[in-house]
Amino acid sequence: EAQVTQNPRYLITVTGKKLTVTCSQNMNHEYMSWYRQDPGLGLRQIYYSMNVEVTDKGDVPEGYKVSRKEKRNFPLILESPSPNQTSLYFCASSLMGGRGDNEQFFGPGTRLTVL
Amino acid sequence: DQQVKQNSPSLSVQEGRISILNCDYTNSMFDYFLWYKKYPAEGPTFLISISSIKDKNEDGRFTVFLNKSAKHLSLHIVPSQPGDSAVYFCAAIEGDNDMRFGAGTRLTVKP
Numbered sequence: 001e002a003q004v005t006q007n008p009r010y011l012i013t014v015t016g017k018k019l020t021v022t023c024s025q026n027m028n029h030e031y032m033s034w035y036r037q038d039p040g041l042g043l044r045q046i047y048y049s050m051n052v053e054v055t056d057k058g059d060v061p062e063g064y065k066v067s068r069k070e071k072r073n074f075p076l077i078l079e080s081p082s083p084n085q086t087s088l089y090f091c092a093s094s095l096m097g098g099r100g101d102n103e104q105f106f107g108p109g110t111r112l113t114v115l
Numbered sequence: 116d117q118q119v120k121q122n123s124p125s126l127s128v129q130e131g132r133i134s135i136l137n138c139d140y141t142n143s144m145f146d147y148f149l150w151y152k153k154y155p156a157e158g159p160t161f162l163i164s165i166s167s168i169k170d171k172n173e174d175g176r177f178t179v180f181l182n183k184s185a186k187h188l189s190l191h192i193v194p195s196q197p198g199d200s201a202v203y204f205c206a207a208i209e210g211d212n213d214m215r216f217g218a219g220t221r222l223t224v225k226p
Contacts, residue, residue: 004158042204043159043216090158103149106158
């Protein structure tokens with residue numbers, strides 16, 4: 001089954017404790033991205049990657065890091081989480097960008113709470 | 116600065132009637148628009164899209180209309196069904212990957 005998986009689905013942590021949210025897709029997609037969803041703000045892009053070893057900042061990259069060492073995986077790293085990073089996070093992938101037939105497929109989401 | 120706006124946070128309609136969800140944008144460089152649907156505890160799923168060279172695209176019960184001069188698009192669902200109850204996000208693209216999302220509209224279809 002074609003899918004985007006994220007782990008963990010739920011996480012409660014404390015300020016300053018480094019964490020990683022994993023994202024994996026099995027569709028051989030080149031493009032992957034991370035979004036956060038906050039009430040009244042919709043989905044905002046954090047980082048995206050056009051291909052292996054190619055990453056770029058989205059709208060809200062501060063406080064986050066990513067890496068793309070393999071095509072299928074695109075982990076999101078919070079080196080020193082803060083309460084304002086409490087949010088619902090989505091990973092997405094597509095063949096290329098999000099146009100035409102290349103619409104993005106989203107993972108199920110990771111709800112992160114930083115105390 | 117929200118470039119894509121969905122001004123109605125919620126909408127309630129009766130089963131069988133038409134649902135109209137609206138979206139406005141400010142960036143005239145957007146040239147591709149999409150609607151995503153999101154159920155609770157799931158990621159958004161693609162619903163329908165439209166290129167800026169068109170003003171209408173239809174897929175079954177779902178039709179998206181684009182008015183470029185007004186920088187406005189809308190999603191029509193006819194007839195609405197209880198299973199359509201979800202949050203709907205409007206999204207717009209400039210270039211190949213610069214996608215912007217609206218804040219979402221929660222649609223409730225009452226039986």
